[in-house]
Amino acid sequence: MALVEIKNVHKRFGNLEVLKGVSLEVEAGQVVCLLGASGSGKTTLLRCINHLETIDDGEIKVADELVGYARDKNGKLREEKDRITSAKRARIGMVFQRFNLFAHLTVLENVSEAPVQVLRLSADAARKRALDLLARVGLKDKADHYPHELSGGQQQRVAIARALAMEPRLMLFDEPTSALDPELVGEVLETMRRLAAEGMTMVVVTHEMSFAREVADRAIMMSEGQIIEDAPPEQFFSAPSHPRTKSFLARILPAQN
Amino acid sequence: MVFDSKAFFDTLFSSIFFVPALTTLAITFLAMAMAIVLGFGGALAALSRYRALRWLAQGYLGFFRGVPVLVQIVFWYNALPVLTNNAINLPALVAGTIALALNEGAYMTEIIRSGLISVDPCQREAARALGMTKPMAMRRIVMPQALKVIIPPTGNQFIAMLKTTSLLFAIAVPEIFSTGTNIYSQNFKYFEVLFVVSIWYLVLTALLTALQKVIERRFAVRPRRSTVLAQEHG
Numbered sequence: 001m002a003l004v005e006i007k008n009v010h011k012r013f014g015n016l017e018v019l020k021g022v023s024l025e026v027e028a029g030q031v032v033c034l035l036g037a038s039g040s041g042k043t044t045l046l047r048c049i050n051h052l053e054t055i056d057d058g059e060i061k062v063a064d065e066l067v068g069y070a071r072d073k074n075g076k077l078r079e080e081k082d083r084i085t086s087a088k089r090a091r092i093g094m095v096f097q098r099f100n101l102f103a104h105l106t107v108l109e110n111v112s113e114a115p116v117q118v119l120r121l122s123a124d125a126a127r128k129r130a131l132d133l134l135a136r137v138g139l140k141d142k143a144d145h146y147p148h149e150l151s152g153g154q155q156q157r158v159a160i161a162r163a164l165a166m167e168p169r170l171m172l173f174d175e176p177t178s179a180l181d182p183e184l185v186g187e188v189l190e191t192m193r194r195l196a197a198e199g200m201t202m203v204v205v206t207h208e209m210s211f212a213r214e215v216a217d218r219a220i221m222m223s224e225g226q227i228i229e230d231a232p233p234e235q236f237f238s239a240p241s242h243p244r245t246k247s248f249l250a251r252i253l254p255a256q257n
Numbered sequence: 258m259v260f261d262s263k264a265f266f267d268t269l270f271s272s273i274f275f276v277p278a279l280t281t282l283a284i285t286f287l288a289m290a291m292a293i294v295l296g297f298g299g300a301l302a303a304l305s306r307y308r309a310l311r312w313l314a315q316g317y318l319g320f321f322r323g324v325p326v327l328v329q330i331v332f333w334y335n336a337l338p339v340l341t342n343n344a345i346n347l348p349a350l351v352a353g354t355i356a357l358a359l360n361e362g363a364y365m366t367e368i369i370r371s372g373l374i375s376v377d378p379c380q381r382e383a384a385r386a387l388g389m390t391k392p393m394a395m396r397r398i399v400m401p402q403a404l405k406v407i408i409p410p411t412g413n414q415f416i417a418m419l420k421t422t423s424l425l426f427a428i429a430v431p432e433i434f435s436t437g438t439n440i441y442s443q444n445f446k447y448f449e450v451l452f453v454v455s456i457w458y459l460v461l462t463a464l465l466t467a468l469q470k471v472i473e474r475r476f477a478v479r480p481r482r483s484t485v486l487a488q489e490h491g
Contacts, residue, residue: 090388
């Protein structure tokens with residue numbers, strides 16, 4: 001059984017259908033990179049996985065459980081109670097493009113807040129866990145700073161520590177380096193690389209082709225709301241099968257190297 | 258103009274305004290407390306995804322902001338007993354406080370609503386992604402940040418409320434201004450008495466202003482605490 005099972009998911013924003021029947025399975029421990037032009041639906045797909053977006057058709061399971069929905073006795077999907085969805089979300093980490101650290105809390109409090117509130121950890125245990133994680137991302141000395149005192153790269157590393165504090169079984173990354181100055185991209189990618197090496201299951205929406213090539217187990221190309229290519233990176237980058245993948249790579253790769 | 262300094266100082270230093278000043282303060286704090294609770298409810302309703310609640314908030318806002326507060330005060334004290342055949346006949350103090358609170362609640366609804374929408378929606382989304390429920394995200398993440406926007410205008414409303422309590426003289430609540438009117442209707446020293454009344458209001462508003470400063474400082478970005486050091490040394 002795959003950790004993430006996405007079956008025939010459709011998503012509309014008004015008249016615009018942004019996901020047109022997407023199916024995808026991610027095994028535990030895999031790192032999957034979602035690539036594609038903007039507007040291809042990759043961020044929406046990621047946000048559907050932890051139910052930050054509703055879906056209009058199909059189903060998404062994480063660890064064999066529907067997220068955000070429950071089947072009624074007729075087999076129809078209904079939105080489930082917020083409390084239940086929240087408990088499932090707690091085990092799915094998410095890292096945002098714009099970090100979204102809590103502006104009124106220190107770095108340490110950012111990381112320990114949800115473990116205390118959601119997991120009911122004691123303040124001491126949560127603080128210890130937070131400091132350990134901050135040490136892991138190399139920011140223990142910033143524990144008492146506020147987010148606005150940190151660089152973008154540091155903020156994103158704190159955001160990763162904040163997500164890890166919930167001991168997630170799956171991490172979702174939504175363009176984690178797109179809002180960063182070029183010189184700060186490396187430290188965030190390095191943190192993600194180490195996480196991948198530790199065996200974390202990761203779904204990463206990114207434009208960082210080098211990361212996809214070196215770290216991912218699978219590179220997935222999305223176009224117009226559909227998955228058009230799903231291959232190991234060696235094959236994806238050297239011998240893509242779909243013409244739109246070819247033209248996408250032709251456009252993006254010279255600019256990167 | 259002849260300024261009767263004796264009448265002025267006698268009134269200024271008489272103890273006759275002590276209880277009315279306390280009454281004024283009590284009405285101010287009670288009405289504001291009720292208004293803030295109403296304002297939270299109103300703001301949440303105004304931002305609700307349910308249309309009926311949004312309409313309810315709109316209706317409340319429209320009505321209570323649209324009708325003069327003096328009319329509302331007299332309604333609660335004089336009209337309500339007639340309307341209900343004396344089933345509801347509130348003491349002036351109670352009727353006046355309720356009228357002020359309901360009216361103020363409409364303004365607080367707008368102030369709290371604007372505080373809530375000033376917080377980047379991404380903050381709430383990040384909280385939700387960590388598994389916080391909606392009420393938890395509101396209480397722990399959105400509201401503390403909204404308070405920074407809510408507190409300054411609320412201080413303003415407090416001071417405005419302190420002065421608006423003077424309208425309760427119309428239903429004979431023994432607050433500062435009505436106490437003054439009682440005095441000058443006997444000694445006809447309008448200017449001297451109103452001068453004293455003004456001084457009382459000025460002192461009380463100065464008090465509230467100082468209180469506001471303290472509260473604003475409390476909710477500013479907190480100073481750094483040395484958690485890391487505390488842990489490593491302890």
